Amino acid sequence: MPIRVLLVDDEPLVRTGLRAVLEAQPDIEVVGEAADGAAVIPLVRQVRPDVVAMDVRMPLLDGIEATRALLRTVADPPKILVVTTFENDEYVYEALRAGADGFLLKRARPAEIVHAVRLIAEGESLLFPASVRQLAAEYADGGGNRAARALLEGARLTEREGDVLRLMARGLSNAEIAARLVVGTETVKSHVSAVLGKLGARDRTQAVITAYESGFVAPG
Amino acid sequence: MPIRVLLVDDEPLVRTGLRAVLEAQPDIEVVGEAADGAAVIPLVRQVRPDVVAMDVRMPLLDGIEATRALLRTVADPPKILVVTTFENDEYVYEALRAGADGFLLKRARPAEIVHAVRLIAEGESLLFPASVRQLAAEYADGGGNRAARALLEGARLTEREGDVLRLMARGLSNAEIAARLVVGTETVKSHVSAVLGKLGARDRTQAVITAYESGFVAPG
DNA sequence: CGGCGTCTCCCCCGCTCGGGGGAACTGGTC
DNA sequence: GACCAGTTCCCCCGAGCGGGGGAGACGCCG
Incomplete structure (x- = not known):
């Protein structure tokens, strides 16, 4: 393993x-x-x-x-x-x-x-x-x-994908991200999938970890 | 909201x-x-x-x-x-x-x-x-x-809950955590639920965010 | 003009996740 | 002995998540 x-x-x-x-x-x-x-x-x-x-x-x-x-x-x-x-x-x-x-x-x-x-x-x-x-x-x-x-x-995120990842890294669900960005949940799901693919993450948790580890979002 | x-x-x-x-x-x-x-x-x-x-x-x-x-x-x-x-x-x-x-x-x-x-x-x-x-x-x-x-x-985690949170913060799934700790997945679910409750997190992603933000795990 | 990338939305599907219970066993403490 | 905290495992169930695929609209650029 x-x-x-x-x-x-x-x-x-x-x-x-x-x-x-x-x-x-x-x-x-x-x-x-x-x-x-x-x-x-x-x-x-x-x-x-x-x-x-x-x-x-x-x-x-x-x-x-x-x-x-x-x-x-x-x-x-x-x-x-x-x-x-x-x-x-x-x-x-x-x-x-x-x-x-x-x-x-x-x-x-x-x-x-x-x-x-x-x-x-x-x-x-x-x-x-x-x-x-x-x-x-x-x-x-x-x-x-x-x-x-x-x-x-490496994984060059588009502007929108960056927006979505930032909100993921605040702990927001797809529905919450959709509300905040004023788009449909299906749209958010598309962006999330794109982010997961580009970061090589299996799920949003791994994506958020990568966001922290790479300095894309900073603690504190 | x-x-x-x-x-x-x-x-x-x-x-x-x-x-x-x-x-x-x-x-x-x-x-x-x-x-x-x-x-x-x-x-x-x-x-x-x-x-x-x-x-x-x-x-x-x-x-x-x-x-x-x-x-x-x-x-x-x-x-x-x-x-x-x-x-x-x-x-x-x-x-x-x-x-x-x-x-x-x-x-x-x-x-x-x-x-x-x-x-x-x-x-x-x-x-x-x-x-x-x-x-x-x-x-x-x-x-x-x-x-x-x-x-x-605040949220004082038990030793086992700490183990689980650390592995959550590496992006492992419940099944993977179970395999690593050599326990059943149901056990891991119990610990995860306890961690979520104590940290006030809605899901594992929020728990991992808290782990980073609180310094429980450090980037890099 | 025709591609290409981006953003938007839609469908179906399976699975993990998380909540709600409960229960047994251990090792301490009172 | 009774009690409690911690660890382990079990059940059912609903909802969110993520994969797969597709599709239309826009703007940019060669």
Whole structure:
């Protein structure tokens, strides 16, 4: 039931940090660590992780080659979350084009890291809605870091969806939100469904949690 | 639909602060202000608030007398939230004995203030579960500030209820919580119901919001 | 002009959720 | 021993929630 994560990074400090962050979550289990891409494939076969958190820049075999190798040689491969230090790392886009499922900056806050792992674990209908490769292509076509920003911002909510999420985060029911926004309850349900989809949330409670964890709404 | 609040305090600064905090909430409306207890009764008749946030120490007519007068003379009186500066203010207990529904420290964080108003507005099955007068009596009997602490802590959750709330705040369903705690789903439902009751929450989403707003769980 | 995204509303359906009861067992306390 | 709080489990039931699908109206933009 818990999400099984394999950490791949040449820096022990990063691995330790990721482990600390992820193991603090009840639904996430770190099942292994590797220091370079070459060690990944046998380890994946052995521990069968759901998600591989993979650094791009590594000795021996980098994250791109490791990603390609994983997808080519492993049956039912895990989701691959590319971890990087730099926002404009062209290796990231190569990795995404190689088949990675998402990417994450090392300087992300713990909550974002956790969130990214959960989303990736649930499939690609999440923070990176099936358009990762397209965005990477856009970037390659000269889109600059617009694609990077789009990826970072991830689940871009429309204005109305933002309104609805804010009211959800105040504890209002669909009917109450409808009354407040002066629209029908069916309309609210549509927006709520859109929000749930974009945030990768199963229900409104998880959406509100994400709203808090991401800083979309602030306590106090 | 919004909660109508009347502010009663002799200090304009406090009234302004309370107004700013409360008006920032979509579901709360400040419908009037009074600077002393004598002005409260006609104002209550006029604006029909749901909640009166009442200072205890005021010139002319203090909060205790104002509370008594309100409950004696107004039909269908509003809920009364006693606002005070000092934790061990014996006037508070007199006010509670006079019929106030709850009390709040002025140095409370904005979220706590908002929370208190919402809870009070929903009736006394809330932060102060019908035992306010009993606790006040305990205090009078020499319980020291134990009663004060009990009031402050308000909805004291049992250990198991805390476990359940923590897992609710991670977005787990009743079935998932049951699996994690290795109990039946009916058991979890019992705990969830208890948590909702104690927190004055209508559903798990509101309970999770309270958990965040109160600092019971921390983002990040 | 024709798409596309956004906002609006509608249908049906299944399920979880939450309220209302109650009941048994434990471990303390009086 | 009686009592109470806490934990565990059970029943029934209604309502809200969320998924699935569709559809019309508007404005923007290539």
